[in-house]
Every structure is written in C-alpha cells, then in structure tokens.
Amino acid sequence: MNIPQSSFPRVVIIGGGFGGIALAKKLSKKEAQVVLLDMHNYHNFQPLLYQVSTGGLEPDSIAYPIRKVLQGYPNFFFRLANVEEIKTDTKRVKTNIGEIFYDYLVVATGSETNFFGNKGIETKGMAMKTIPQSLNLRSLILENFEQALLTDDLHERDALMNFVIVGGGPTGVELAGALAEIKKGILPKDYPDLDTRRAQINLVQGGDRLLPAMSAKASQKAEKFLEELGVNVWKNIRVTDYDGKRVSTNTKTIFDAETLVWAAGVKAVGLKGLDAEEMLCRGERLRVNHFHQIEGLEDVFAIGDVAQMESEDYPHGHPMMAQPAIQQGRNLGNNLVRLLEGRPMKPFVYKDKGSMATVGRNKAVVDMPNFKFQGVFAWFVWMFVHLYFLIGFRNRVVVFINWVYNYVRFDREARLIIRPFKKQNRVKRDNLVKN
Numbered sequence: 001m002n003i004p005q006s007s008f009p010r011v012v013i014i015g016g017g018f019g020g021i022a023l024a025k026k027l028s029k030k031e032a033q034v035v036l037l038d039m040h041n042y043h044n045f046q047p048l049l050y051q052v053s054t055g056g057l058e059p060d061s062i063a064y065p066i067r068k069v070l071q072g073y074p075n076f077f078f079r080l081a082n083v084e085e086i087k088t089d090t091k092r093v094k095t096n097i098g099e100i101f102y103d104y105l106v107v108a109t110g111s112e113t114n115f116f117g118n119k120g121i122e123t124k125g126m127a128m129k130t131i132p133q134s135l136n137l138r139s140l141i142l143e144n145f146e147q148a149l150l151t152d153d154l155h156e157r158d159a160l161m162n163f164v165i166v167g168g169g170p171t172g173v174e175l176a177g178a179l180a181e182i183k184k185g186i187l188p189k190d191y192p193d194l195d196t197r198r199a200q201i202n203l204v205q206g207g208d209r210l211l212p213a214m215s216a217k218a219s220q221k222a223e224k225f226l227e228e229l230g231v232n233v234w235k236n237i238r239v240t241d242y243d244g245k246r247v248s249t250n251t252k253t254i255f256d257a258e259t260l261v262w263a264a265g266v267k268a269v270g271l272k273g274l275d276a277e278e279m280l281c282r283g284e285r286l287r288v289n290h291f292h293q294i295e296g297l298e299d300v301f302a303i304g305d306v307a308q309m310e311s312e313d314y315p316h317g318h319p320m321m322a323q324p325a326i327q328q329g330r331n332l333g334n335n336l337v338r339l340l341e342g343r344p345m346k347p348f349v350y351k352d353k354g355s356m357a358t359v360g361r362n363k364a365v366v367d368m369p370n371f372k373f374q375g376v377f378a379w380f381v382w383m384f385v386h387l388y389f390l391i392g393f394r395n396r397v398v399v400f401i402n403w404v405y406n407y408v409r410f411d412r413e414a415r416l417i418i419r420p421f422k423k424q425n426r427v428k429r430d431n432l433v434k435n
C-alpha cells in the first residue's frame with residue numbers, strides 16, 4: 001500500500017463514515033500513524049439521501065472527499081480500498097489493493113440494508129443506503145411517470161404511480177412525505193397530460209405506530225402530517241414478498257406497485273475474520289466492551305453502527321444513528337492517545353442529544369431529552385441541525401441555497417434521469433417504447 005514506515009504505532013481505521021472520521025480527526029495530530037481505508041473516496045451524509053432520491057438535492061452536495069476532511073493532518077494516510085478480511089493472528093488487514101499491518105485496528109464499517117433473507121424484496125425492491133442506490137431510486141421514480149404516459153392500460157398506469165415504502169422509521173417517513181409533496185406540487189405541472197391525482201404513496205409499518213424509537217406524541221404528529229399530505233399510512237401490516245409487480249403482506253391487503261422501497265431493517269457490515277459466533281449480537285453487530293474493544297481482542301475496536309455496546313440504559317446497544325458513532329469515534333480517539341501514553345482508558349458514556357424527523361415543508365417532529373415539539377419550529381431546528389452536521393462549507397452553502405430555493409419556488413429541480421435504472425421486468429415496456 002506504500003504507507004511509509006513510522007516510529008509511531010499504526011492505527012488502521014476501516015470506514016470513513018461518521019465514526020471513522022471523528023476518530024481520525026482526534027488521532028491524526030497525535031503520536032500515531034493513522035491509515036483510513038474506505039471503499040469510497042467520500043463521506044456520505046446518509047440523513048439526506050432521501051432528498052437525493054426525490055430530486056431535492058444533487059448527490060455531490062451530501063458527499064465530501066475524505067482526503068479533504070483530513071487535509072493537513074501530518075500523520076494521516078487514506079487508501080481507497082475494499083477490506084476483505086481481518087487476520088487477527090498476524091495483525092493484518094487484507095484488502096483488494098494488498099495487505100497492511102496494524103498495531104491497533106478500528107472497525108467502523110457501518111450498516112447495510114437487511115432484507116431478512118427475502119430474495120424477492122432484495123432483488124426487485126429498492127434500498128436507500130448509498131448514493132448510487134438513491135440515484136437509482138430517483139431515476140426509477142421519474143422513469144415510472146414517463147412510462148405511465150405511454151400506456152393506456154389503466155391498471156398498469158396505476159401500478160407505475162403506486163409507491164410502497166416499507167418501514168415507518170425516520171427514513172420511511174421522510175421519503176413518504178417528500179414523495180407526497182412531489183405529487184402535490186410538481187407532478188401536475190410536469191405531467192399535465194397524466195392524471196397524477198391517481199398516484200398513491202403507501203407507507204407500510206409492521207408495528208402499531210410510526211417512528212417507534214421516538215415519543216408517542218412525535219409518532220402521532222408524524223402520522224397526522226403524513227395524512228394531511230395524502231400519504232396512505234398502513235400500520236400493523238408486514239410486507240412478506242415482492243415479485244416486482246405485486247407486494248404481498250401478512251394480511252389480505254396487496255399492492256400492485258412498480259416501486260417498493262425497503263426501509264424496514266439494517267444489519268451491521270461484517271468482515272471475514274471478525275465473524276466468530278461469540279463476537280456477534282443481534283443484527284450481526286460486533287459486541288464491544290465499554291472501551292470499544294471487541295470481545296476477546298485487546299487491539300481491535302469497533303465503533304458506530306457496526307458495534308454493540310450493551311449497558312443498563314442501552315441493553316441492545318446504542319441506536320444506529322450518527323450521534324453515537326461520532327461520540328464513540330471521539331471517545332476512542334481520546335482513549336487511544338491515553339493507551340499510547342500508558343494511561344488508563346475511560347469508559348464510553350453516551351450523551352443522548354435527542355432525535356428528529358421531518359415530514360415535509362413546515363412539518364417536523366423533535367424529541368430532545370427534556371423538551372419535545374413538533375411543527376414549524378421543529379422543521380427549522382431539523383434544518384439547522386442537518387446543516388450543522390453536514391461536512392464541508394461548500395456543501396452547507398449549496399444545501400442551504402437549494403432549500404431556500406425549493407421553499408420559495410415549491411420546487412425540486414434535480415429531477416433528472418442522469419443514469420437510467422432498468423428494472424428487470426421493464427422489458428415489456430421497453431419494447432413498447434421502441435415501437
């Protein structure tokens with residue numbers, strides 16, 4: 001990998017997400033050689049992916065080059081690499097560009113969509129965890145309307161304009177709200193020759209309330225906001241399968257829909273070599289102690305979504321959210337410095353700063369530890385917090401200007417099919433287009 005030899009101990013970090021970046025920033029000016037490996041050369045601000053999927057933002061305004069984040073840090077090295085295996089016996093990391101030795105290793109690989117083994121949903125449904133996936137979804141949504149114009153089969157047209165979003169957590173709620181706003185404000189103008197009133201946005205939640213990790217008040221308000229926007233909220237229904245055209249559920253309800261978005265589960269991104277049964281917990285997360293060390297390995301740590309640190313307050317680990325990842329990254333950075341200086345490490349204590357979700361224009365819900373509020377003020381708070389945590393000055397300015405423009409103009413101008421997305425079952429309609 002051409003990393004120079006150093007007299008400092010080498011800390012290899014896998015993953016330049018919220019946790020990995022926070023850790024690298026803490027450590028790279030200290031007496032350690034920091035090598036960050038990521039399969040992407042950019043940090044992805046996942047909370048705003050749904051705005052890319054719905055044409056509200058361009059993808060490059062929520063991505064930021066990892067090299068730029070850590071520019072000027074003297075002991076920092078980045079390599080674009082896909083990590084394939086960890087060899088803990090020889091303290092080496094195997095990647096697609098070669099192997100590297102570590103003194104300390106930190107796994108910060110985040111999480112991926114969990115389809116719970118359902119192949120139909122995995123192959124025919126859409127996920128929204130990465131920027132390419134969000135662009136695929138953006139293309140599919142727009143292509144559906146273009147295709148809907150071409151058919152005089154009413155059933156087929158309705159299926160093309162029928163969207164099923166599975167999972168009533170923040171991702172599902174935010175995406176459903178954004179699609180409903182597009183239906184109301186943009187489709188009638190873009191497609192005057194299509195009866196877009198027939199478009200349906202269905203949000204399907206397995207449990208009895210939306211946003212189950214938030215307060216009851218936030219759940220009720222989010223549901224009310226969505227209903228005001230015209231979203232069909234289905235609760236206590238589990239989607240069981242999807243064949244690309246029909247969504248089956250555990251009830252008699254079925255949906256004929258060309259688009260199913262799966263936002264109903266995540267699991268940790270695991271690595272070969274760190275997959276012993278005793279290391280793994282629910283959702284394939286790596287069990288760590290209060291110093292972020294993986295069970296049985298003193299020099300291997302895990303932070304963020306991939307790690308499960310159990311405590312009295314969090315018996316199933318911390319929520320898979322940006323704040324725990326950032327706080328864990330910072331704590332581990334401080335701890336590694338202590339370790340290198342021969343001082344004892346400090347156990348991690350999570351400071352819950354609250355959670356929030358937006359449903360649409362002037363509509364958001366915020367739960368702070370001592371204060372819960374909803375509506376216009378919550379929406380401004382949501383925007384401020386997201387701008388604050390977005391990495392990069394340029395990105396903040398671009399996103400802010402986009403939001404002001406979209407607010408004033410009731411618009412989302414990034415509704416572009418740059419990279420067409422072809423669903424396998426599109427063949428029939430593709431022929432129709434050629435004819």
Ligand SMILES: Cc1cc2nc3c(=O)[nH]c(=O)nc-3n(C[C@H](O)[C@H](O)[C@H](O)COP(=O)(O)OP(=O)(O)OC[C@H]3O[C@@H](n4cnc5c(N)ncnc54)[C@H](O)[C@@H]3O)c2cc1C
Pocket residue numbers: 014015016017018019020037038039040042043044045046047048049050081082083084108109110111128129170171269303304305306320321322323325356
């Ligand atoms: C659609 C969506 C909306 C969200 N909204 C919110 C929100 O509003 N608020 C909130 O707090 N959280 C939200 N989250 C969750 C939040 O984004 C995650 O909890 C957070 O990103 C976890 O940080 P992390 O550092 O653990 O992992 P990540 O940020 O996911 O970073 C992991 C990194 O590891 C890299 N990687 C993985 N495997 C390998 C490998 N084998 N080799 C090399 N590199 C690898 C990846 O490329 C990635 O860069 C949302 C997530 C999604 C998907």
